[in-house]
Amino acid sequence: MTGEMNLQTLLASIHPVLREGEYVYVLWPHGRPLEAGIEAAVREAEGLTVVLPRAEADNLGLPYDFVAAWITLEVHSALEAVGLTAAVSKALTDARISCNVLAGFHHDHLLVPVADAARALEALAELSAESRHEPRPELVLRTESPADREQILGLTAEAFAISPATGQPAVGEPVEVKMLRELFDCEEYLPELSVVAVIDGEVVGHVISTRAWVEDHELLGLGPISVAPRLQRHGIGTALMNETISRANAAGEYGIALLGSPVYYSRFGFVPASSMGVLPPQDGWAEHFQLLPLAVWAGGIHGTFRYAGPLARM
Ligand SMILES: CC(C)(COP(=O)(O)OP(=O)(O)OC[C@H]1O[C@@H](n2cnc3c(N)ncnc32)[C@H](O)[C@@H]1OP(=O)(O)O)[C@@H](O)C(=O)NCCC(=O)NCCS
Missing domain, CATH: 3.40.630.30 (Gcn5-related N-acetyltransferase (GNAT))
Known part of the structure; x- marks a missing residue:
């Protein structure tokens, strides 16, 4: 299945959805077998970073700082699509919300501070409405x-x-x-x-x-x-x-x-x-x-x- 490439179409239909729960980034202990609850992983020279539900990290006794809400952009974007991440980052930056982006095969995922989740959804809804040329509500x-x-x-x-x-x-x-x-x-x-x-x-x-x-x-x-x-x-x-x-x-x-x-x-x-x-x-x-x-x-x-x-x- 090919994903959408056109930026205007992507933005008009980004359809952000908040996943339930809170998520954290942790450094996975070297040599420890991976657990089922891991949602994303990135291998770096310094070690393996994983994203997992906060409750799982607590159960495993793994330390973390950043506690995130997970927003999935349900539009099916092509991995080669140009400009979606930049447009989303700009909308969130303008709203002064920090954001970490993870790209999956089908969708992009945004990890934003838990306290900013509602504002982030609003900023994304506004971005989408703008690209559909909907007038701003008065x-x-x-x-x-x-x-x-x-x-x-x-x-x-x-x-x-x-x-x-x-x-x-x-x-x-x-x-x-x-x-x-x-x-x-x-x-x-x-x-x-x-x-x-x-x-x-x-x-x-x-x-x-x-x-x-x-x-x-x-x-x-x-x-x-x-x-x-x-x-x-x-x-x-x-x-x-x-x-x-x-x-x-x-x-x-x-x-x-x-x-x-x-x-x-x-x-x-x-x-x-x-x-x-x-x-x-x-x-x-x-x-x-x-x-x-x-x-x-x-x-x-x-x-x-x-x-x-x-x-x-x-
Ligand atoms: C305080 C409040 C009414 C401001 O309303 P708002 O619509 O968010 O504010 P505006 O969009 O007009 O202004 C936003 C600016 O005010 C700043 N700001 C908002 N609340 C602030 C606070 N408590 N301390 C310092 N700056 C604050 C923001 O950082 C932002 O600055 P920027 O323009 O440099 O980005 C709103 O944030 C709110 O309801 N807060 C919770 C309740 C509260 O704290 N009430 C006031 C108690 S004194």
């Missing part, structure tokens, strides 16, 4: 409605499944979900500042800002903000932040404060809040507690920041 930003709530809470649970603060999986429901539920019902809720990002009718991002204070001055406290993991790094978070800033400016708000990574939020003009005389509610937050002074920012707003009730209790 991103709509709009005020949240009560009918969106369940989707927003589900999305927030997904986005915070790995805690951004600790890098560890959340135990049970992430605290941000409970916090958000309470924010929807609290006195400090501001309907116009709970914004969803929607693609093809699906809520793929959400950000909320609620009333907060420094002394008697009204400010905004932003958070939580969530983007569906498979669509992260596509500019949806940036769009939600810019929409919030523009709505807050239009409403004549003085400033927005938040707790988060200075690397991310400084791109929107956030600065350490303490440099503006606004102190975090908790001492340890240091430069992670940031403030964006808006167009009508008035000097003389000094003191400790007070979040809406549900955030103040966190």
Whole structure:
């Protein structure tokens, strides 16, 4: 059976499929008979590298570093086909996903970090859609409605499944979900500042800002903000932040404060809040507690920041 050679046809029909489980690369012990669970092997002068399910490596006591998800491109590509690997690598590189490619007789296989599997599938689906000249689905930003709530809470649970603060999986429901539920019902809720990002009718991002204070001055406290993991790094978070800033400016708000990574939020003009005389509610937050002074920012707003009730209790 001859495989497809035409790059355009290949890309239009790559059909990426995620295999079940997690896979690892290990250096096979010299002289040891091969086991049945091995999925791929490469002989090098330094020794034999094998790829096998993580559980098998654990059973055999073999050490590994890289834990991968295995994606098979189900299109039947000819081994002589030119450009498929380059196009796939570029799409994944643009999404900042590292990728190891294995070519079998029938298909190409991609080993990507487990945490990036969903984003990789999304990037490959986009690459395929582009080559079919399908229009990119439009991103709509709009005020949240009560009918969106369940989707927003589900999305927030997904986005915070790995805690951004600790890098560890959340135990049970992430605290941000409970916090958000309470924010929807609290006195400090501001309907116009709970914004969803929607693609093809699906809520793929959400950000909320609620009333907060420094002394008697009204400010905004932003958070939580969530983007569906498979669509992260596509500019949806940036769009939600810019929409919030523009709505807050239009409403004549003085400033927005938040707790988060200075690397991310400084791109929107956030600065350490303490440099503006606004102190975090908790001492340890240091430069992670940031403030964006808006167009009508008035000097003389000094003191400790007070979040809406549900955030103040966190
Ligand atoms: C943070 C989050 C909302 C950003 O949304 P996004 O749509 O992925 O972001 P964008 O595509 O607009 O921007 C991506 C850029 O932000 C950077 N970025 C995203 N999260 C970051 C973080 N926590 N720290 C530093 N940089 C971050 C990315 O590295 C990327 O940088 P690049 O443009 O140089 O590649 C999203 O990643 C998310 O939901 N994360 C999980 C929940 C979370 O951490 N919420 C914020 C808590 S403060």
